[in-house]
Amino acid sequence: MTRDSMLFLGFIGIFVILNAILLVGGYLDMSWTSLGVITAAGLTVSLYSFLYRDNPLFKLAEHIFVGVAAAYIFGIYWYQSLYGEVVVRIFGIGDDPATMTQRLLLLVPSVLGLLILTRMSVKIGWLSRISFAFVVGVGAGFTIPRYISAFLLSQIEATIRPITMDVDGLNLLLILIGVVSVLVYFFFSVEHRGVVGGISKVGIWFLMISFGASFGYTIMARLSLLIGRIRFLLDDWLHVM
Amino acid sequence: MFLTRTLPTLLAFAFGAVAVLIYYIxxxxxxxxxxxxxxxxRILYAFAYFLGLYSIxxxxxxxxxxxxxxxxxxGVAIASFLVMFLFVVYNDGAGPFAPQASAGGYQWMFTYIHVACSSTMFSMLAFYIASAAYRTFRARSSDAAILLVAAIILMVGRVPIGHAISDxxxxxxxxxxxVPNLAAKRGIILGVSLGAIATSLRIIFGIERSYLGGGDE
Known part of the structure; x- marks a missing residue:
């Protein structure tokens, strides 16, 4: 018997015994909620086993997650988009206020959507290009004015402001220096040597502070999730807290 | 050639131009x-999801x-997909042609499998981030030091103990x-925006056609 098999069987054995004790002890009952807690606990411990090394328990939990997640997203897209925005409107289900023109217009994205699915065929897969052209074209068209308005102009406007002789003014000056130096760092058409190299070095410092802040936030977010999972295992499952 | 490359390029131009113009009208x-x-x-994104589903x-x-x-x-992945799929279609007895139910097997699997697994997966990154931080610290460069000092100040300052130690x-x-984070983010946003606008213009004018894929058929 391989080490992986022993680990797998050992875990199953301990898990069954532990849950039997919890059921007999009255900490868990024969309800769907308790079954859910047991399932979630098993999957959580299986996934954490990856911290030891890649093993069958982790792979099993990982593939269960992949399958469930794929079907979950199917549910989201079906009920919210395809059923909620297409089927309900085209067939006038319930008290949908859509007019006949709006209903007929919905046939266009429906046909385009079906054309996307032709990608699965080698013979007629080229038809999907029409749908992709629509998605990419409209996406590009939406991007240009929105990025100009929401990002370019508003960010430049907020950066170039009158500098006053106080702390706020000093901060504004620092922001201006930071923005310019970061932009110089990302400007690869000129070799980063001499003055340009010095400015881009300042840009790197600003970027490092920003990445450090994002890094710190990420650690905090992940740790709070970790605390949540450990709390679940100790409190909801094992009832030792 | 016209149907496979020219027509999609023309469509991208037409829809792209309309999408730009209507913003200013x-x-x-x-x-x-x-x-x-x-x-x-939104509807096309939903259809595109089916391509991904088919692929996996x-x-x-x-x-x-x-x-x-x-x-x-x-086999486990397909079986778990089918089980969840059945619950999605069953929709707590209402069937697929009714608003989504907020209870039943679908919600049970979402709560006890999907939520549990996704939060566990993300929480595992805490360990790998700690390992990455250690490796960054070992790099002993001034840039790495700035990054770590900023991260430590942020973490200490965002928790109650930071307030207790000092204001x-x-x-x-x-x-x-x-100040420094905003400046860097603003620089990145400006760069990304210019890039996105340039790429969008290239798509609309048919210079960028990689989304059509290779080949003429």
Whole structure:
């Protein structure tokens, strides 16, 4: 018997015994909620086993997650988009206020959507290009004015402001220096040597502070999730807290 | 050639130009067109999801057929998909042609499998981030030091113990976020925006056609 098999069987054995004790002890009952807690606990411990090394328990939990997640997203897209925005409107289900023109217009994205699915065929897969052209074209068209308005102009406007002789003014000056130096760092058409190299070095410092802040936030977010999972295992499952 | 390459390029130009123009037309009809195009995009994203679904199921099915290494796990993935799919379609007894139910097997699997697994997966990154931080610290460069000092100040300043130690930490975090972090983010946003606009223009004018894929057929 391989080490992986022993680990797998050992875990199953301990898990069954532990849950039997919890059921007999009255900490868990024969309800769907308790079954859910047991399932979630098993999957959580299986996934954490990856911290030891890649093993069958982790792979099993990982593939269960992949399958469930794929079907979950199917549910989201079906009920919210395809059923909620297409089927309900085209067939006038319930008290949908859509007019006949709006209903007929919905046939266009429906046909385009079906054309996307032709990608699965080698013979007629080229038809999907029409749908992709629509998605990419409209996406590009939406991007240009929105990025100009929401990002370019508003960010430049907020950066170039009158500098006053106080702390706020000093901060504004620092922001201006930071923005310019970061932009110089990302400007690869000129070799980063001499003055340009010095400015881009300042840009790197600003970027490092920003990445450090994002890094710190990420650690905090992940740790709070970790605390949540450990709390679940100790409190909801094992009832030792 | 016309149907496979020219027509899609013309369509991308036409729809792209319309999407740009309607933003600058302050008229009800333009706003209506914008809403309709946004709706169409949402519907097409839903259809595009089916391509991804087909791809992942086909991948696992092929593994099973060819008895590749770990094919049994592919069977588990397909089986768990089918179980969840049945609950999605069953919709707590209402069927697929009714609003989504907020209870039943679908919600049970979402709560006890999907939520549990996703939060566990993300929480595992805490360990790898700690390992990455250690490796960064070992790099001993000034850039790495700046990154770590900023991260430590932020973490200490955002938790109650930071307030208890000194008022410096929360104040330093506020300054860090509002001045150097804002400056760097703004620089990145400006760069990304210019890139996105340039790429969008290339798509609309048919210079960028990689989304059509290779080949003429």
């Amino acid at each position: 302050p008229h009800g009809v333009a706003q209506e067109i914008e809403r309709e195009l946004s709706l169409w995009l 199921l086909n991948l696992h099915w092929t593994r099973i057929q060819r008895r590749q290494g770990g094919w049994a796990y592919s 410096f930490f929360p104040e330093a975090v506020a300054w860090l976020m509002e």
